[in-house]
Amino acid sequence: PSDRRNGRPNMHLIYSERLPIKVHPLPSVTTNPLSVVHVLLVLAKHFFTTPESIPSPVYEGSFSTETRSVQITATTTINALWKCGFFGKGSLSRSEPAWLQTEKNRRGLYLKGTSEIVTGKRRKERRKFKLDRQRAQLKALEDQLRRERGEILEEPSADQTNESQSATAVKEETDAVDIQPSPVADAALLSTEQTDSIEVLDQEHLQLSLEEAFFLAYGLGVLRINVPSTVSSAAINGLESSNEATEASQDSYSLMNLFRAHSYFPPAPIETLSPDDPFLLQYITYHHFRSLGWVVRPGLKFACDYMLYLKGPVFTHAEFAIVIVPNYKGVHWDSEDGQSSKRYRAKDWWRMHCTNRVQSHVFKTLVLTYVEVPEPSVIKEFQEHRDVGGLLRQYKVREFCIKRWTPNRNRD
Amino acid sequence: MADIDEDAVPPSGQPGVEVDLSEEAQDFRFLANLLNAGSQHKLPKRGEKDFEPDATQMQTSVLEASRAAMEDALSYTRVHRGKNRTKAILDYGGCGAFVEKPHDRHFMTMGRWTGGQIWLAPEEALYLLERGSLDVQWPPDLLPGDEGAHGAGEEDTVPMSLQAAYSVFIGMGQSLERPLTMEMYSVYAHLKRLGYIVIRAGIAQVEGPTTSPPARTTSLFSFLAERRSRSAAASLEKRGIAGPLVSPGLYRSYGASSPIHRLTISNKMLDDIFHLLRIIPSHNPTTKPTDTPTPPYFDPDQTPDPDALSITFHVYKPSSNYSKRSPPPPDYQIAVMSARETTVPSLAQLSSLLASTPYAPPPESMPLYQRLKKGHRNVILAIVDCGIVSYLTASDAGFAIEGIQWSPRKRGPPFKRSGGRKGRHRAAKPTGNGPR
Incomplete structure (x- = not known):
């Protein structure tokens, strides 16, 4: 395929990678018998020199407390993260750096x-x-x-007008x-x-939101996040403070705690964090849709939490606007203590209609994404076992599409 | 990259833009035409809306004409004509009204035969009375003795005024599932005026389709796919403690594999990247909705949850072949909610409401976006705030099963792929079945 199409760059070629992981597909088998040979050749080649899909060395980013984001300064990394899956935002541009x-x-x-x-x-x-x-x-x-x-209007002749x-x-x-x-x-x-x-x-760097950064680090394993030693203090790391202050990069457990603490302002101490932290709810939703293959971008400008793109913003407009609705599940949340510790209340219909109006005006479909919030005991387990996957599996996601229905237009 | 879209919003008024005509002001001059030329049955057209006074004589005269037309329309006296007069008697205990000799074509779709008479639900009686098609009479036994002492005959009943009808019928219906509320009546009257056939859910026994998805036929493919996903789930249980979910190694594809790949796959070869990433449980709309388990703290002696939502009306399009005797499955199902007394429903409310609607999966030929929007079940929420009704469709979208790279039906036969250009919803890369 050529790298230009109708005089424009071929987007399908530039953005062919869906994630910053390189895949090595086998060539397709056609009616031509030689194609089988080609496949065998590639297989043999891969057998002797196995290519690596994860970039090596992994990309580096640094956590910035002031902006609550992870910053990427290396140009090659910026390009890779943007072109493969549309991660991050240029600090001086509206999206692509x-x-x-x-x-x-x-x-x-x-x-x-x-x-x-x-x-x-x-x-x-x-x-x-x-x-x-x-x-x-x-x-x-x-x-x-x-x-x-x-007054008598003279009909002016055509050329006069x-x-x-x-x-x-x-x-x-x-x-x-x-x-x-x-x-x-x-x-x-x-x-x-x-x-x-x-x-x-180039004065610009790429800034990753916390959920993007965590997805790249924990989900894909392609990003190492360096945290300034002043930030990674014992207060945030929780029970164990054995981490040496000099150690820059962090494991997933500490990163999760760090990001959860920083989803509040000022950063909340570790003891007060609960299962309905902004970061946890956002990450659950982000990870869910990313793992289904959607390109997920922040949706603040559209009055929602995220926008879903089918292949990416350069190919199609976003079709779905995600609004997260936390749904508390368990005995604890129904008790009086639990009720008062909920950070989210049910939305009233006016607010809901506001969001939906905006979406229908910009031709998007509102998707209410209910995230089942487990009881606070799961956080204790998480602190004990340091099991990030185990924590994420405690949540459950369900989506509903919401659309205005006009009786006038649905009669026949 | 939300920004790219923001500039692409076309100016309103273009064909694609959703314009709700019901929200525009009526041009009442057209009503005058309708009244004057009664023989010509022409539907009025809508006028153009002016936004501010522009001091022209023309605008003023148009406004005057409109006002006069509206006054004419409102002052028109409606009478029951002798022949077409339909009488009904209030049935206070049975919550409704009995019609004796139904003349009107309205009764094709309204009311219910009981013992040689037609019984009308409160909203039906109120609507017909308000419309001028029905003359509801007070039953003789409710009247004070001396007035009812005229002896037998037609004269011993007294017609009900519109005000009285509202105060009697709204709130009536203790024997029905839900008494009639003002919100319910607003929705009922609105849809009836637009020509829809509206039946209270629970009154007519609708032979609905099954509300749960059919048992899936197990083909070899689906069997293997299921086994694979189950084993995948088991192997996923222990993954992801400290990450990364995608461990270093060689990967051949991002998404789902070709059919041949799925046949030969073993647990060790779960090498699709997106597959490895899926660890957050999500809802599958094709599964049978489980009855919401009663939580231990819930008192079983209690009456049903007062917050529970239920379908209020079954709605049929005007063109549908509705028959009272054997009502077909409804075109729409509407749950009426009060905007001031309720909030956006909780997951439990919405999922049990949807579980009571028929299972109607989107056709496979539909494009991805439309399939997601239609969902596997859907319900219309009518949110009423003091007579203003806003309708919202809520549908059970199958994001988890429509995952772009997942659905095997989007894939052609494994050997006919031309490579290079990808289909719209296909996985990014063709895949093979070789060893790693």
């Missing part, structure tokens, strides 16, 4: 569109369309008023330029002023 390209573009060094530029162009076009429409409406109104005042319209249009356009200097003009100005050989340093 594209600051360097945008910056070069702005300085006129590099003429290739980033998504931000494309969006900017589209916004401008839309604004022009709206201005035109408004102008037409105003004109119709004026005509009506004049007609009612008894065109002329006057284009005149106003030109005027408006010049106004618009005055108000908002276009970035293109800006870039042109800069490029003429400055000499071409400027080295632009």
Whole structure:
């Protein structure tokens, strides 16, 4: 397959890996008998030199308390994590780390569109369309008023109207330029002023949300997270404080505790953590949908917890908007103590309709994801056995799609 | 990358945008046309909405005309015409009303035959009375003695006013499953006016389809697949204590394997990455809903859970072949809820509500998104706030079984894959069955 399609980069080739783990598939067998030989050859090759799927050495990231995220600075790692499964967000971009390209573009060094530029162009076009429409409406109104005042409207000949319209249009356009200097003009100005050989340093890093980082570290085992020794203090590590202060990377158990503590602000002490920690609920949901093969991205801008993409944001729009609904299960939560220690209450219908309205306006389907929260005793077991998998298996997930139903449209 | 979408939202008013016409203001001038030209049965069209006064004479006159039309429509006197007059007598003990000589075509879909008479549920009687199609009379024994002393005949009953009907019928129905509430009546009347056939659940015995999924036929494939998933679950039990779930090694595919792969797979070869990642239990909508076990702290002598939700109405499309004698399975099932007294239902409420609806899995030919949205069961929640009804469909989405890389039906025969371009929902890579 070619690396460009219809003059655009072939996304299927660039983003062919679904996770940052390299798979080595066998070639497919076709009607051609030689293909069998090909398969055997590959098998033999793999037998003698077994390739490794997990990247080696594993990627490195560092936990940052201030931003409550894990930061990746190595460019190759940033690329790998973004291209294979769409993990993280550029610290200076809205999603894909594209600051360097945008910056070069702005300085006129590099003429290739980033998504931000494309969006900017589209916004401008839309604004022009709206201005035109408004102008037409105003004109119709004026005509009506004049007609009612008894003024005789001369039906202007076709070319006259065109002329006057284009005149106003030109005027408006010049106004618009005055108000908002276009970035293109800006870039042109800069490029003429400055000499071409400027080295632009990449100021951007990739930031992983805590659940993304934990998934990469615990689930896939492709990321080592270094934690500053000041953070990994005994208070957060819990019962055992035998970890040397100098040890940078952490095991899954400590990471889980660290992230759970940091899902509160200020970070909560380990004794107060409960099974309905924000981090635990988010991670359960994140891991669940990731393990089903969806690309999961944060959904704050859509008033939900996560957005689900079928293959990734470069291929399709998200179709599903996930809202987490904790569902407390067990005797403890029904007791008086348990009731008061719940961190989530049932949502009222107004809030639910708000979210659903937003989703139907942006053509998404709201998915209520109920997460069954087990009793607090599971946390004690977790502290004793340090069994992360055992803890995760105590939760259960169930999804319901919610959609508005309009009686008018479903009659036949 | 939520952001990419945010710019792609087309301006409202485009064909795809969901426009709820019922939320727009009526243009009452069209009503006037309807009244004046009674012979021409033309449905009124909707006018365009102005958002602010623009000081034109035209707008003012349009507004005036609309107001006049509305007043005309409201002041129109409705009378019971001699021939079509249908009388009913309030049946206070039986919670409803008895119709003696049903003339109206309404009775094709309303009421129930009992002993040579038609018995109407409270909402049916109230709706017909409000519509002007029914004349409900007070029963003679409820009237004070001296008024009822006229002797036998038609004259000894007194017609019921609309106000009286509301106060009698709302809250009535102790012998029914649930007494009629104002919320229920709002939903009932709304759907009836739109032409739907609405039957109270529990009144008519609907020969519903089975509510649980059929026992699956065990083919060799499904047997092996099941065995595999069971053994996989067993082997997963001990994994993931400290991670990673995906241990280092050689992997040939991300997702599910080809059929031949599934046949030859053994426990040691569970090498699909997504398979290894699945450790969080999730709901499978194809399984039979288990009766919610009574928790130990729940008093068995107690009446059923007051918070439990239940289906209120069975709804049929106007075009459906509904027959009162043997009602077909309903097109929609509606649970009425009060917006101010209830919250978003808990998992137990929603799952037991859905368990009472028929099992209707989405057809296999449906695209993935639609299959997920339709779900294996669905119910409509009608949330009512003081007469305003909002309908929401809740469906039991099978995310866990529709996992993109899981479903074997999405895969073609193992040897005809052309490679290169992938199908929309396929696994990313073709896979083989070789040893590791």
